[in-house]
Amino acid sequence: MDEQKVLSIKGLLDDTPEEYLSHKEKYENSIRKSVLFYKTLHSTEDENMSVDEKTKLNFRNIVTSAIFKDNSPFMLHNSMFIPTIMGQGTDEQREYWMKRAKNMEIIGTYAQTELGHGTFIRGLETQATYDPDTEEFVLHSPVLSSYKWWPGGLAHTANYCIVMARLYIKGKSHGIHPFMVQIRDEETHMPLPGIKLGEIGAKLGFNTVNNGFLGFENHRISRDRMLMKNAQVLKDGTFVAGSNSKLTYGTMVYVRVLIVSNMANMLAKAVTIALRYSAIRRQSQPKPDEPEPQILDYVTQQHKLFIAIASSHAFYMNAMWLWEIYYSVSLQLASGKLDNLPELHALACCLKPLSTIDATAMIEKCRLACGGHGYMLSANLAQTYGLATAAYTYEGENTVLLLQAARSLVKAWVGHVKGRPLKGTMAYLAGDSTVKAWDGSIDGIIQSFKVVAIRKISSVVKILQDYEKSGLSPEDAWNKASVFLTAASEAHGRAVLLSVYKSEMDKRAAVLSPPLRKVLLQLVDLYVTYWALEKVGDMLLYASITDKDVDELQRRYIELLAAIRPNAVGLVDAFDFRDEILNSTLGAYDGRAYERLMEEAMKSPLNAEPVNQTFHKYLKPFMRGKL
Ligand SMILES: CCCCC/C=C\C/C=C\C/C=C\C/C=C\C/C=C\CC/C=C/C(=O)SCCNC(=O)CCNC(=O)[C@H](O)C(C)(C)COP(=O)(O)OP(=O)(O)OC[C@H]1O[C@@H](n2cnc3c(N)ncnc32)[C@H](O)[C@@H]1OP(=O)(O)O
Numbered sequence: 001m002d003e004q005k006v007l008s009i010k011g012l013l014d015d016t017p018e019e020y021l022s023h024k025e026k027y028e029n030s031i032r033k034s035v036l037f038y039k040t041l042h043s044t045e046d047e048n049m050s051v052d053e054k055t056k057l058n059f060r061n062i063v064t065s066a067i068f069k070d071n072s073p074f075m076l077h078n079s080m081f082i083p084t085i086m087g088q089g090t091d092e093q094r095e096y097w098m099k100r101a102k103n104m105e106i107i108g109t110y111a112q113t114e115l116g117h118g119t120f121i122r123g124l125e126t127q128a129t130y131d132p133d134t135e136e137f138v139l140h141s142p143v144l145s146s147y148k149w150w151p152g153g154l155a156h157t158a159n160y161c162i163v164m165a166r167l168y169i170k171g172k173s174h175g176i177h178p179f180m181v182q183i184r185d186e187e188t189h190m191p192l193p194g195i196k197l198g199e200i201g202a203k204l205g206f207n208t209v210n211n212g213f214l215g216f217e218n219h220r221i222s223r224d225r226m227l228m229k230n231a232q233v234l235k236d237g238t239f240v241a242g243s244n245s246k247l248t249y250g251t252m253v254y255v256r257v258l259i260v261s262n263m264a265n266m267l268a269k270a271v272t273i274a275l276r277y278s279a280i281r282r283q284s285q286p287k288p289d290e291p292e293p294q295i296l297d298y299v300t301q302q303h304k305l306f307i308a309i310a311s312s313h314a315f316y317m318n319a320m321w322l323w324e325i326y327y328s329v330s331l332q333l334a335s336g337k338l339d340n341l342p343e344l345h346a347l348a349c350c351l352k353p354l355s356t357i358d359a360t361a362m363i364e365k366c367r368l369a370c371g372g373h374g375y376m377l378s379a380n381l382a383q384t385y386g387l388a389t390a391a392y393t394y395e396g397e398n399t400v401l402l403l404q405a406a407r408s409l410v411k412a413w414v415g416h417v418k419g420r421p422l423k424g425t426m427a428y429l430a431g432d433s434t435v436k437a438w439d440g441s442i443d444g445i446i447q448s449f450k451v452v453a454i455r456k457i458s459s460v461v462k463i464l465q466d467y468e469k470s471g472l473s474p475e476d477a478w479n480k481a482s483v484f485l486t487a488a489s490e491a492h493g494r495a496v497l498l499s500v501y502k503s504e505m506d507k508r509a510a511v512l513s514p515p516l517r518k519v520l521l522q523l524v525d526l527y528v529t530y531w532a533l534e535k536v537g538d539m540l541l542y543a544s545i546t547d548k549d550v551d552e553l554q555r556r557y558i559e560l561l562a563a564i565r566p567n568a569v570g571l572v573d574a575f576d577f578r579d580e581i582l583n584s585t586l587g588a589y590d591g592r593a594y595e596r597l598m599e600e601a602m603k604s605p606l607n608a609e610p611v612n613q614t615f616h617k618y619l620k621p622f623m624r625g626k627l
């Protein structure tokens with residue numbers, strides 16, 4: 001969506017910094033801006049868009065929605081409510097609900113997590129009991145831990161939500177299914193009878209997303225409110241199971257893929273702020289007869305920041321590649337072909353964790369690289385960190401997802417050993433895992449990461465098998481080995497991230513001008529070399545790297561930093577964030593950081609008067625010994 005159009009919306013940009021608003025005012029201000037934004041947004045993804053258009057729309061929505069320092073209370077409407085209707089509704093349900101949702105006649109959210117369960121979906125306690133006499137479902141929260149807890153927009157914004165509830169028919173549980181539930185009156189916005197709603201309170205970030213709680217007291221909905229694409233309940237209460245119970249988990253896969261592109265965007269924002277500031281900030285005097293240098297000329301500063309540029313590119317390339325897979329698997333699912341779903345799930349379970357782990361760490365490093373001014377909220381680095389670190393947890397807590405990926409890797413490896421063919425992104429596991437001599441080329445290092453993954457997967461399978469041979473149950477063996485199961489998943493994820501980044505860049509390199517190709521391939525080289533040094537222990541253990549090779553890698557890394565330095569500012573300018581989207585005193589294009597810091601400081605309510613009223617009320621009596 002055209003940023004110019006968004007930014008021209010009158011009243012969208014805050015004159016009072018959000019930091020000085022109350023918790024309640026922040027929410028109300030975010031609603032005001034979201035309504036303005038949506039009036040312009042209009043365009044939402046539709047079925048006949050090309051993959052490229054859908055992907056660009058998602059990315060654009062993320063970028064433009066970043067205009068808020070925090071996420072919007074409408075976020076779940078777009079990122080989960082609509083995708084669930086699309087993915088879980090029958091044609092008739094999609095027809096009806098998509099029109100209302102796309103026109104913003106209704107605002108929805110996705111209510112799955114409960115006070116007592118987030119990870120373990122099969123443990124969810126919200127009940128949907130079918131009553132064949134009235135052809136209704138009775139929604140009920142039997143205990144406090146079954147209250148829905150966390151869904152964005154749930155507290156005061158949404159009037160409908162997808163509720164993931166346990167289906168009971170004649171006393172038998174049929175697992176977790178999606179239900180379309182109206183939670184507030186469309187005219188008065190009052191909670192409907194038998195529905196308790198509220199906000200869960202202040203958080204590290206996401207403080208305008210309006211995360212809420214929802215409890216049901218025998219609330220009835222009609223049978224047609226169960227989204228029945230994947231499983232059905234007939235009028236007489238007959239349950240018709242879907243081809244795969246995990247199809248109800250489909251929205252989560254979609255969001256996990258979305259998160260990878262979101263991390264590319266968040267990291268790009270943070271490094272734009274930190275790198276531009278590093279170009280204008282001068283500090284210290286290493287050479288007595290020369291002026292203070294730009295801090296960007298300190299190699300330690302380049303080490304902190306340049307990898308963030310390369311990582312944003314890597315996440316973006318991996319995200320676009322993953323979107324292609326997502327859309328092709330979605331088309332296959334629509335025709336009942338399920339066999340590529342496990343691979344998509346495993347990929348999402350690797351790339352969502354690794355992109356969020358790296359992005360969160362690197363955004364924090366961008367903040368730290370700005371010294372004291374990075375600690376100012378007006379720099380917008382702390383808020384960016386708050387948004388990114390949330391993604392470590394939501395949409396599948398990272399450890400849990402890495403263990404899910406390990407489940408697929410273990411199955412693939414055991415099958416391979418028994419002679420079953422490997423396919424897709426796991427095909428490399430059949431490769432030679434003995435490295436005679438270190439190959440320091442980009443492709444050689446990427447191959448070494450694949451060898452590390454093969455060796456870690458095979459060795460953790462051996463640990464599992466030894467535990468089971470010693471008499472441990474498969475579950476206990478799995479738990480005992482779980483630290484190294486997640487390590488094996490991370491190694492696989494690293495190999496995917498590196499090889500996809502390189503191959504996607506190679507595809508694009510042919511159409512780039514030679515100077516641009518040179519700079520972008522320097523970033524690929526930096527990314528591969530950085531990670532080889534970060535994982536030098538694995539390289540020593542599995543890839544025959546010697547101390548001489550490490551010396552060579554270190555020198556190459558230093559030379560790459562120097563080679564990238566002249567283009568560093570140009571590389572972040574190329575992310576093309578407008579000042580209003582960066583929303584940062586340190587990252588503005590004009591480099592007037594000090595003036596902006598002072599301008600923002602003067603907006604503090606405390607600066608409205610030279611003497612605060614507490615002087616006369618408390619300080620003066622105190623200092624005069626009268627307290
Ligand atoms: C006005 C301005 C605004 C404008 C906005 C415009 C646009 C907005 C766009 C973007 C906004 C910007 C950024 C935001 C981007 C994203 C953020 C969106 C939302 C954030 C809010 C967060 C929401 C949530 O957190 S929703 C809740 C998420 N919860 C989870 O993810 C729970 C995680 N747990 C699980 O997934 C499962 O419990 C489990 C861990 C997978 C275990 O499941 P279980 O049933 O117990 O299975 P197992 O017994 O372990 O068996 C595993 C078995 O099943 C297969 N499997 C598992 N999952 C899947 C799956 N999803 N698909 C396919 N197969 C699956 C698995 O492979 C295994 O198979 P096997 O038996 O063969 O091995």
Ligand SMILES: Cc1cc2nc3c(=O)[nH]c(=O)nc-3n(C[C@H](O)[C@H](O)[C@H](O)COP(=O)(O)OP(=O)(O)OC[C@H]3O[C@@H](n4cnc5c(N)ncnc54)[C@H](O)[C@@H]3O)c2cc1C
Pocket residue numbers: 076110111112113116117118119120149150151152206211390393394395396397399400403
């Ligand atoms: C900002 C934010 C927004 C959110 N928005 C929504 C929303 O809109 N809708 C919604 O439904 N939910 C939402 N959530 C909830 C989110 O999906 C859950 O927090 C997430 O799924 C993790 O579940 P949990 O909180 O129960 O953590 P837990 O699963 O209790 O995790 C706690 C610890 O236990 C460990 N653990 C759990 N299970 C295992 C296991 N099997 N093996 C090993 N270790 C394990 C985890 O690794 C973690 O270290 C949101 C959460 C956040 C933070």
